[in-house]
Amino acid sequence: MPSPCRPSPTRPILLALLALLALLALAGCRETTPVNTTRLQAFGEPLDLTLVGVDPELARRARDELSEDITFRARAWDPWRAGALAELNQRLPSGEPATIPPSVLPLLRTGQRLAARSQGLYNPALGELVARWGFDRTPPRATPPTQAQLDALLTQAPTMAQLRRDGLEIRATNPSIQLDFGRLAPALAIDLAIARLRELGIVNALIQRGGTWRASGDRGGQPWRVPILRAGGSGVLAIVTLGRDEALGSVADHQRDFIHQGEVYHDVLDPRTGRPARASRTVTVLQPDLASATVAAHALFVAGPEHWLEVARAMGVTTALLIDRAGEVHVTQALWDRLERVDPGARIHRVNPITTEAAATAP
Template sequence: MKYKRLVSLWLIIVNLLLIVSACSKEPEKTVKTEFLMDTLMELTAYGPNGEKAIDAAMKRIKEIDVLMSVSSETGDVYKINKAAGQDPVKVSDETMYVVQAAQHYSQLSEGAFDITIGPLVSLWGIGKKEEVPSQAAIDSTKALVDYRKLRIDASAGTIGLPERGMSVDLGAIAKGYAGDEAVRIFKEYGVKNGIISLGGNVVVVGTRPDGKPWRVGIQNPFKPTGNYAAVVEETDKTVVTSGTYERYFIKDGKRYHHILDPSTGYPADNGLASVSIIAGKSIDADALSTTVFLLGPEKGMEIVEDLPNIECIMITNDKRITVSSGLQDKINITDKDFVYEEGR
């Protein structure tokens, strides 16, 4: 009898060990990368449906890329721009949603963020050519940029531009929408833990498999990709960064980056090297990272503090880091070259 009790106890212990081992084992991990929307995208999902979720998310991102790219002849944005000066064109519901969101941030920033920035983007062609346009070319092109002229008829589902040469560019918001769509698809497939990395846009789904928050690195704008100035811990959030280091060229010792100021026609020059926005929705964080960068340190932080559930990390050209009030004492500065300053 005593022997049987010992055997039973041993079996219970073994079963408990197996249960603990099974619980502590990291779930199946799937990672896939593709080059879409002019950037390298890496999607990571944990769980049995990870691969299906990633494949479906990548397919959806490709659809968005076609709809919202300025160069896709079958897409809505291309058709809107081609019809500039003519009748408005019918667009898909998703394009209407993103354009309306972009127009909202154009209005909120009083044109610092401008959805009709397309002509200036084409003129500079940063990432494709390394020439500083003439002042005359900048002035004439700048006259074509005015979000207030955009014709949006939500009831008819149409969008139009009143003047030839005007064009819409969703490059500062479409990836954010793609990130939100990827999250939606992950959740549809039951993925509770994952990372969606779309270039400078990062979305963390749930927690890490061990239940701890994800650690998201804030790129050091003065060093190669993968070197971080700071780290934040987040759960179910998106972190989107816009910076002068992403696409640029140097001419006569001056850096010309891709974040163009509609008011001057030149790359923004306000002392900022990068702006990171933390939010619940990636479409908001994407648009705001550019908006805040263009508004500059003072006005940019003011607008962040006025918005609910939005946080901001600013890095200046002289290596100072300033954060919004909700991030104070919650950010880990990992590079000793940077000086942390309390938010204003």
């Protein structure tokens, strides 16, 4: 019998740790600077919103608007249940032109652009693969697909390049295309939330969801400081300071998984094999926006420690960190220069994404 979805006993501890780190970061703010922190729900997970120096009434308005916007996007961008993207997925196999719902257009444009830069390692056209693994539901269906099922799908080779877009019309030249943008959807929703805050006149804000962070402005004259987690999410590897408009995207093998017959299967699927990528444990990327950081982290995770620097160059990534299956930490020099190390026992290799040569190993 299949084993149930793996429980996550460390998750409450981890969330408490992240909340504590956020509070410690805010402790440096001047006492006269108002700080408003609230928790929303975003794509099935808690989202923590921190505003600094904002009038309470404006903070309440911002919280209500962001909650409504994110709830709307979560519904519209769900590829499997009733919503705009699910309806588009139903039309694509016909090969006939379909109208792109306006609510889906920003996600589609962003997904196509980032997929094209990922060397095929991020492929949201493989939504059927996600469904085959049971990651289209919560909790995941704890039964892996057969190799025959994977071979049949991979032979059809759906890609984002097989979508023909003309204004608000789109047509799929491959009937097997089913769109599932995965972690990009909540990441883009958070970027749009930051943009909306700025429209409201709110500059200093921090949004956190799981292991991802999106910063705007500062925390009352001091920069935002956020944690990078160890493999498995059991603790903090290091602290990094975010710029005034910067995001930390993280993809890890413990974020969504299940156990079947004693083996753990996670949802970071390699488009080339149809199976979970096994060479990496976690990847963290810093970029100006969370959408780019998250997709880059996904692509580098799939590339693994042997090829991640090649993909990083192709995607314009210079600040990144990868933890491999052996627990070794590989970090680009640009990110190393910004880290405040917390875990003295970590074995860290500094690398240069331009030359791909390893630098000194941290003691």
